[in-house]
Amino acid sequence: MQVFDKIISDRGSRYAVSGGPAADRATVAAMLADLTRVKRFQKATHHSWAAILGGEGVKDDDGESGAGQLILQMLERAGLYDHAVIVTRWYGGKHLGGDRFRHVADAVRHYLRETGLG
Template sequence: MSSTIRLGVILTDRGSKYAVSGAAVQTRKDMDAVLQDLKSDKAYAKATHNTWAAILPTGALKADDGESGAGMVILRMLERAGLEGHIIIVTRWYGGKKLGGDRFRRVQDATRAYLDHIGAGS
């Protein structure tokens, strides 16, 4: 497993802050280790949502962590970019105002920033 790439807080919207992180993974065990490493940071452990998705040799996995539909947004972008063997985690700290459909755009923006950072942007 490679080390986790953390881009930190990359955007804010009406008080909510979004960060994006990720790492190369090959197994569910690798993914769990990345998530555990991320949540060992108190700021990430206290986040409202740590949504994620990955495409492994055994298939696609995703989790919304309470942000309904967000894992699928990340997964679709991974599929479009053709990026397998990688987990992307979008972290949100809720800012007190509901974002409605814009929350999906923020998840997309964060995922795109990560894909661009690693040179897999679509």
């Protein structure tokens, strides 16, 4: 799993993006478990993720309404199958409104660009 930490900061909220190959939901669960073993990531407010596993799109907003769907749409557009992408957010105390979707999309774009998968 590759982790890109501290890639976006806005009004106190901070974002990271992680991901890697995933064959099934158990692999995604293991990735999330590995990520949250790191103390900093344990304290995160949201770990939104999506993957296309065996041709089926799966996602979890983890309280960040709509984030999983946005990640899934971006993976579909990129044609990235059997790969999970996790966007982590540490809430900074101020609501970001629609900017939070822009930040999720920017985080996924960062992951795709840095890994050469996009």
